[in-house]
Amino acid sequence: MARPKVQFVCQNCGTVHTRWAGKCDGCGEWNTIVEDDPAGGIGSGPGKPRTKGKPVALTSLSGDIEDAPRIETGIAELDRVTGGGFVRGSALLVGGDPGIGKSTLLMQAAAALARKGHSVIYVSGEEAVAQIRLRAQRLGAADTDVMLAAETNVEDILATVAQGNRPDLVIIDSIQTLWSDMAESAPGTVTQVRTGAQAMIRFAKQTGAAVVLVGHVTKEGQIAGPRVVEHMVDAVLYFEGDRGHHYRILRTVKNRFGPTDEIGVFEMSDKGLGEVANPSELFLGERNEKAPGASVFAGMEGTRPVLVEVQALVAPSPLGTPRRAVVGWDSARLSMVLAVLEAHCGVRLAQHDVYLNIAGGYRISEPAADLAVASALVSSLAGLALPADCVYFGEISLSGAVRPVAHTAQRLKEAEKLGFGRAVLPKGSADLPKSANGSWNTVDALADLVVGIAGAKAQLAQDEDE
Ligand code: TYD
Numbered sequence: 052m053a054r055p056k057v058q059f060v061c062q063n064c065g066t067v068h069t070r071w072a073g074k075c076d077g078c079g080e081w082n083t084i085v086e087d088d089p090a091g092g093i094g095s096g097p098g099k100p101r102t103k104g105k106p107v108a109l110t111s112l113s114g115d116i117e118d119a120p121r122i123e124t125g126i127a128e129l130d131r132v133t134g135g136g137f138v139r140g141s142a143l144l145v146g147g148d149p150g151i152g153k154s155t156l157l158m159q160a161a162a163a164l165a166r167k168g169h170s171v172i173y174v175s176g177e178e179a180v181a182q183i184r185l186r187a188q189r190l191g192a193a194d195t196d197v198m199l200a201a202e203t204n205v206e207d208i209l210a211t212v213a214q215g216n217r218p219d220l221v222i223i224d225s226i227q228t229l230w231s232d233m234a235e236s237a238p239g240t241v242t243q244v245r246t247g248a249q250a251m252i253r254f255a256k257q258t259g260a261a262v263v264l265v266g267h268v269t270k271e272g273q274i275a276g277p278r279v280v281e282h283m284v285d286a287v288l289y290f291e292g293d294r295g296h297h298y299r300i301l302r303t304v305k306n307r308f309g310p311t312d313e314i315g316v317f318e319m320s321d322k323g324l325g326e327v328a329n330p331s332e333l334f335l336g337e338r339n340e341k342a343p344g345a346s347v348f349a350g351m352e353g354t355r356p357v358l359v360e361v362q363a364l365v366a367p368s369p370l371g372t373p374r375r376a377v378v379g380w381d382s383a384r385l386s387m388v389l390a391v392l393e394a395h396c397g398v399r400l401a402q403h404d405v406y407l408n409i410a411g412g413y414r415i416s417e418p419a420a421d422l423a424v425a426s427a428l429v430s431s432l433a434g435l436a437l438p439a440d441c442v443y444f445g446e447i448s449l450s451g452a453v454r455p456v457a458h459t460a461q462r463l464k465e466a467e468k469l470g471f472g473r474a475v476l477p478k479g480s481a482d483l484p485k486s487a488n489g490s491w492n493t494v495d496a497l498a499d500l501v502v503g504i505a506g507a508k509a510q511l512a513q514d515e516d517e
């Protein structure tokens with residue numbers, strides 16, 4: 052008889068090994084490989100008897116859809132990110148660092164839905180019922196009829212939620228605490244998390260309830276243990292933010308039922324998370340308009356324009372290899388912008404340390420920020436503050452040209468709304484609106500921008516001499 056095959060699974064990346072090793076070949080992590088029982092729920096071990104499948108009934112695409120397909124929470128920032136509310140019969144994963152506010156957000160969402168008459172079950176494996184009640188009191192949600200349970204066993208959870216009427220929303224906080232009788236490894240391991248998540252997702256699909264899974268993120272930025280869970284669920288949201296700042300950003304990473312480039316902005320206070328309807332005001336709040344090295348970027352987050360401050364510090368370096376440090380932006384893109392400044396604009400930065408920071412702990416992923424970054428760098432090098440009422444956006448190509456980007460009109464409209472009368476933007480931008488009282492300065496090469504800033508500095512020096 053063949054011996055049941057034992058396999059070893061890396062708890063960090065999920066790579067399967069045939070024998071134990073100290074280091075995982077897949078991700079290079081040490082001490083992450085754990086013996087795994089292949090009969091434990093997932094996959095079929097070779098020892099399992101083969102059973103014949105039974106046919107399922109096939110249906111057509113058209114047909115009645117019971118209930119409204121989405122459940123709106125009424126928390127606008129959350130509904131925007133999910134694409135208009137939780138989808139019935141779908142599973143959603145909310146990831147984030149421990150302590151960032153995932154439980155707070157979901158408790159607020161649960162309370163909002165319960166107030167609207169939906170039935171919501173909140174299962175916590177992290178806190179006792181008394182602790183959850185305490186938080187609910189703080190959030191002013193204690194009077195709602197959200198049903199609570201402190202439980203970690205998947206089978207018990209399923210038996211509980213399957214009683215009585217089907218719930219509209221089930222929140223599992225968190226998947227790392229789930230464990231199933233079906234799998235033999237310890238809670239928090241890949242097998243357990245995967246088995247638990249799979250059981251909850253199956254429950255969602257079968258009953259049409261929306262399921263929200265909470266997952267902690269490791270220091271590497273992955274949802275701990277299973278990247279596999281990200282593939283299994285319908286949507287993945289990341290809750291992020293800086294501990295030093297009081298606002299939090301909810302970002303869509305994956306969404307089978309909606310857009311993936313939306314963000315929701317919240318502010319953490321002693322009464323929980325509040326919605327921030329106008330994030331630009333928040334990000335520009337602490338701006339020092341006279342400081343050199345700062346420029347305002349008119350960015351887009353999904354359908355929404357957001358203005359953020361880009362800060363640069365360029366200083367002569369005492370080191371042989373100057374430092375380049377970036378917070379909130381891509382460091383490879385910074386290297387590219389620096390190279391273009393050197394090669395096409397005669398700006399020498401090889402002997403300088405360069406620090407770049409996006410204000411308020413915000414993170415930019417758009418290439419349209421290139422122009423704002425370049426202007427902040429040149430401004431810092433020249434020691435000259437940029438005009439306080441000017442925004443910058445445009446993509447820089449390796450040839451030194453400034454390329455048009457999408458949503459010009461929306462970016463400019465947001466800028467005008469917040470009192471920015473001027474803009475530097477790519478020449479050839481489509482849908483350039485006529486400004487009522489602003490002035491748009493279009494540039495087609497990065498060198499034009501540098502000449503503009505250098506010219507302003509020369510003018511200033513001349514004025515001081517006179
Ligand atoms: P929590 O939702 O427990 O985080 P997570 O579930 O992501 O681990 O949030 C914990 C943090 O939020 C904690 O540092 C305290 C803070 N907080 C407030 O500032 N105000 C509040 O009203 C609440 C409930 C929490």
Ligand code: MG
Nearest residue numbers: 153154177224
């Ligand atoms: Mg929590």
